[in-house]
Each structure stands twice: as structure tokens, then as C-alpha cells.
Amino acid sequence: MTERVVIAGAGLAGCLLATLLGRRGVEVTVYERRPDPRVAGAERGRSINLAVSARGLAALEQVGLRKQALERALPMHGRMVHPAGGTPNFQPYSADRERAINSIGRAELNAALLDAAEATPGVTLRFSRRVTGVEDGRVLLDGEPGERAGVVLACDGAYSAVRASLEGIGCDQDFLEHGYKELTVPPRADGGFALDPDALHIWPRGTLMMIALPNLDRSFTCTLFWPKGDFTALDAPRKVRAHFEAHYPDVAGLMPGLEDDFARNPVGSLVTVRARPWVRDAGGALVALVGDAAHAIVPFFGQGANCAFEDCIEIDRCLDETGGRWDRALALYQERRRPNTDVIADMALDNFVEMRDRVSSPLFRARQAAQHALERRLAGRYMSRYELVSFTTVPYAEIPARIRRQNLILGAAASAAALAAGTALRASRRSRRAARGRGRPAR
Template identity: 90%
Template sequence: MSERVAIAGAGLAGCLLATLLGRRGIEVTVYERRPDPRVAGAERGRSINLAVSARGLAALEQVGLKKQAIGRALPMHGRMVHPAGGAPNFQPYSADRERAINSISRSELNASLLDAAESTPGVTLRFGRRVTGVAGGRLLIDGEPGDPADVVLACDGAYSALRGSLDGIACDQDFLEHGYKELTVPPTAGGDFALDPDALHIWPRGTLMMIALPNLDRSFTCTLFWPKDDFTALGTPEKVRAHFEAHYPDVAGLMPDLTGDFARNPVGSLVTVRTLPWVRDAGGALVALVGDAAHAIVPFFGQGANCAFEDCIEIDRCLDETGGRWDRALALYQDRRKPNTDVIAEMALDNFVEMRDRVSSPAYRLKQAAQHALERRLAGRYVSRYELVSFTTVPYARIPGRIRRQNLILGAAASAGALATWTAVRATRRAVRGRGRPGP
């Protein structure tokens, strides 16, 4: 008898995984606590635009959605940094200036993945049903016994209710003191973009960073990353307007509904979730954590969705390698993915510091220019961390080691070059002194 498979959560990862499993001939039921977002609409102010890059596109290609996603995306070839008191400067992501990350609407991509899952034979979507646990081989739907299940895949996010119901899972939730709030820069009166749409815009202000990503309707979604107390400190529209005119003067005038957005939109939390194990026998079913439920990361490397998509592809691959044995496949999935997700979690935190503190520094820009020069001169042999993360599918866990090896080789080459130069100078000096001596 084939296993009865349930997925908790119809977000990005849940829908992709359901489609992959359905294409294997596995019957899957997806349970989602919200109403169908294609009908009810997206939750306001909690999207954080997706920056989909090579890993996410490779996963979408597996279910035939890559071309559609790219067609509905806006490529961003670099960062446009807006320093305090200075002119904006563009910093390309790649040495050849050709590669780009893609600004994609989370709600629109979720809708496309819901359509793909719904049209896959064997996949059933059930909305308004929140999976809160497993007992006696049955799902608990809002605490009440529901449908039977043999395999349950928790794709229900960083605050997973299903994960919380499981015994024996160590879960560390590391919250930043920062929260986030979304604002909007609408199109200009002439219907054009108010900012350069080919860039991810950053206003690096230390603890008060803001970013902006372009949308297809020619608006920008701006996201404030501030300590939570700073949001509450601006208690009146006048204080909000004055703060933006002081700290973000080049964009404050582009937000006609700034004070309204600031008042209406909620403040979200930023959390890194680390769990172990990801797989448990619980309540008569085999339960596995997937995506943010297993390893939520902060959004500063744009890898949250990309990383979760890789989980789904890995589960599909492990089922192939184990002949469809769920117990062996999920154990293999955890062993392979856990080291990678630990590494990208740390890199995402480090990139927060880079975005808020380093990108406006002249020293940082010189370093970036030097890296790009090395990438052009040593194509394929020297690749920056950013390019390895965003423009390749090299496993995250291999990237730090590769960077260390590259730096050691460069250091050795630089030392050898310096030694050769010093040796040549000494030889030249000896020769000069020799020519200057009187003859016998």
C-alpha cells in the first residue's frame, strides 16, 4: 500500500514539493490555514519581495515554471547604494555586469505554484485547515482528529505549529532586535519608475537601513529594517515625515502615502531558526521539517525561498536514490541539507552587516572592484562569495572552504610575486655596484 502523504502549508515550498511528489505518482493532500490567497488576496505588509536567483530558478525549472517566473520578474544587476549626504552609486553583482537576481512578487509566485500543484494529478489542496499535530496516525486539524497520514511534511513556516507539537526536536529561535515594515514608492505621475528598476536600492544607515525592490506595476516595495523600538518612537505623522526627510531625503518625496503606510503596515520579526533533528516518528506518522520550519534565515542574502526550494529538490532526489523509501529518503535529506542551511544562515547574518555598514565605504568599493578584476582575469578559478551563493548551485557548505582556498592561493601568489620582485631588485643592485667598481 502506498503511503498517505500530507503537506502542512501551501506556501512556496509546500506547493513546489506537492507538485514534485504528484509527478512521481504520489497522492498528496496539502493543508493550508489561510483561505486560498488567489481568492482572498495576499496578507498586507508581510511579503518582503523575493530575490530569486540561480538556485530558485533551477528548482522552478523542474516543474516547468522557470520561463514563466523570469517573464514576470524584474532583473536587478546590482545594488544602488544611497549614502547619507552623497550621490547614489551603482555596485554590480557580477564581474561581467551580466548576471542579475530577480525581483519577483511573492504572492504572484505563490499563486503560480498553487496553480501548478492544483493541476498535478494526485494533488489535493485544502484551505482553512491548520495542521497542529499528529496522533494515532491521523492529522490534528486545529486540535481535532482529521485525515489519516503516514508521512507528514511540515512546510508551515518559521513558527511551524506542527514542529511545535513534536517531542524531541531541539529548536533555537534567534531573533534580531530589528523588525521590518513595508512601504511603497508608487510610479511617477507619468507612469514610470521613480527609481532605477535595474537595481536593489539600499539606504545604509547603520541600525536604520532601508531597501527597495522594483515591481512590475512600476512601483517599488521599500522595507525598513529598524530596531523595533525605533518604529514605536515615531508616534505621529509629523515625526514620521520629519524622520524620513532627515534620513532618506532622496526618497521621502516619492512616497505620497508614507505616513499612511507607516501607520497601517505591521512590524514583522526577523528570526533565524535552527532545529535538529528534522525527521521524527510521531503519533503514528513519519514527520519531516522542510524550508523555514527547519531552518528559517534572515532575508539579507535573498536566499530564504531559494534555500527552501533546494530542500524540495533534495527530497525528490533522495526518493529516487532510495527507491521511494520514505524513512531512508528523509534521513538522507536531513544529512545532506542540514550543513548547507547552517552555513547560509550565518552568511545571511553577515550580509546584514555588509548591507547596513560596509557598502557605502570607499574601502569596500575598492575591495569589490578588485574582486571583480580577479574574477575577469581568473575566470572560473576565482569566484566571489556573492556569485557562488547567487549565481551557482554550488552547495552552500562548500563555499567557505572554496573562498579560503582561493585566498590562500592568492596570498601565496602575492608572496611569490613580492619575493621575485625583491630578488630581482637585489640582483639589479649587485649588478650596478659591480659595474661601478674599478678594474684590476
């Protein structure tokens, strides 16, 4: 494994992958278009707090960061749904109310991963240098030919410049009509949380959903998911305040900086990316797409970072299995991961509908309570989709089939129970009729 490896992008996936490869003795150079975010700070309004769950924690364990991440995270044991005109209700994520997803700031986790990569022998970080493509075996830096590389790993996001530079890669980009904008609920005057910190808060308002995740400084990062035209319609501070007082009255008074945040923070796009294929030869450099560059997903299942981390772990595993042969390892990585990323992309889109429309429905809550009852009664044999995605490392691609099998078994059990009850009822009726016949006087 003597090839020079270049990683484009020092975000979450790029840093984790650099650390894993450095520990294998691979010489890695990581290029990042931004200045060092540990010095320059994070981009305003671009965080979308991460919900790190079982898959991400398993990956962080591989580089010794699980404990550190959990120490800097806040567990959220369920959703707090704020219905329009109703009382907030708490919906636990797991049947035992013990499992939680973990809210952590993207910038903070990125800084920890940067520190880990920088401390790994063989890993070099280069900031303010943008990889704009790969051509004739050379990495293009800001459009100019740079170093030769045997392997280039594109961790440069949903709008990957490396991906765009490669011939023969198809890329479907499906944009939601919704964009997102971040706001802040600061701590109370006494320093406490203004909302319950043990929950992911949701204000389901159809097309105008808002969520909030807690931070260690006792603030909340709120994210609006609105059709883009609705952002531009609120073109004056008084309109912003009036809209929030009408649609989010229980939180509007907790946001003294609302008008300023709304005006200053950008509107981001929500896109699902499906690239085909993920691995190409670019004039002697073997190039592979990783994370969002290959399969960006919308954030509504909280799996974007968790899924990208699994990519990194899979590449490391495939290098083990192929004896360090990059060509075979990357082909195997693509074969294994692509079916999984296709499935979680679809589930993330479906979860948007669930968060936006279903969570306030009494029928949804009843179904969720029934699922939790089954999980308690059939521990390990029945698990909801949410539990399988968030609290296990079962491959995403296996989850739909498992859910179908569970439902078939439950359906068969319910039919058998109904049949047995019907048979018992008929037998009881026959017995009662026979008893009445024996009790009649002779004529």
C-alpha cells in the same frame, strides 16, 4: 511509495514539493490555514519581495516554471547604495555586469506555484484548514484529529505548529532586535519608475536601514529594517514624515502614501531558526520539517526561498536514490541539507552587517573592485562569496572552504610575486654595482 502524504502549508515550498511529489504519482493533500490567496489576496505588508537567483531558478525549472517566473520578474544587476549626504553609487553583483538576481512578488510566485500544484494529478489543496500538529499517526486539523497519514511534510513556516507538536525536537530561535515594515514608492505621474529598476536600492543608515525592490507595475516595495523601538517612537504622521525627510531625503518625496503605509502595515520579526532533528516518528506518521520550519534565515542574502526550494529538490532526489523509501529518503535529506542550511544562516546574518554598514565604505568598494578584477582574470577559478551563493548551485556548505582555498592560493601567489620582485631587485642592484666597479679608472 503508497503512504498517504500530507503537506502542512501551501506557501512556496509546500506547493513546489506537492507538485514534485504529484508528478511521481504520490497522492498528496496540502492544508493551508489561510483562504486561497489567489482569491482573498495577499496579507498586507507581509511580502518582502523575493530575490530569486540561480538555486531557485534551477528548482522552478524542474516544474516548468522558470520561464514564467522570469517573465514576471525584474532583473537587478547590482546594488544602488544611497549614502547619507552623498551621491548614489551603483555596485554590480558580478564582474561581467551580466548576472542578476530577480525581483518578484512573493504573492505572484506563490499563485503560480498554487496553479501548478492544483493542475498536478493526485494533488489536493484544502484552504482555511490549519494543521496544528501530528499525534498517533493522525494529522490534527484546527486541534481535532483528522486523517491518518504515512508521511507529513511540515512546510508551515518559522513558527511551525507541526514542529511545536513533536516531542524530541529542539529548536533554537534567535531573534534580531530589528523588525521590518513595508512601504511603497508608487510609479511616477507619467507611469515610469521613480527609481532605477535595474538595482536593489539600499539606504544604509546603521541601525535604520531601508531597501527597495522594483515591481512590474513600476512601483517599488520598500522595507525598513529598524530596531523595534524606533517604529513605536514615530507615533504621529508628522514625526514619520519629518524622520524620512531627515534620513531618506532623496526618496521621502516619492512616497505620497508614507504616513498611511507606516501606520497600517505591521511590524514583522526577523528570526533564525535551527531545529534538531528534522525527522521524527509521530505514532506511525513519519514527519519531516522543510524550509523555514527547519531552518528559517534572515532575508539579507535573498536566499530564504531559494534555500527552501533546494530542500524540495533534495527530497525528490533522495526518493529517486532510495527507490521511494520514505524513511531512508528523509534521513538522507536531513543529512545532506542541514550542514548547508547552517552555513547560509550564518552568511545571511553577516550580509546584514555588510548591507547596513560596509557598502558605503570606500574600502569595501575597493575590495569589491579587486574581487571583480580577479574574477575576470581568473574566470572559473576565482569567485567571490556573493557569486558562489547567488549565481551557482555549489552547496552552501562548500563555499567557506572554497573561499579559504582561494585566499590561500592568492596569498601564496602574492608572496611568490613579492619574493620574485625582491630577488629581481637585488640582482639588479648587484648588477649596477658591478657595472660601476668595472667603469672606475685604475690607480
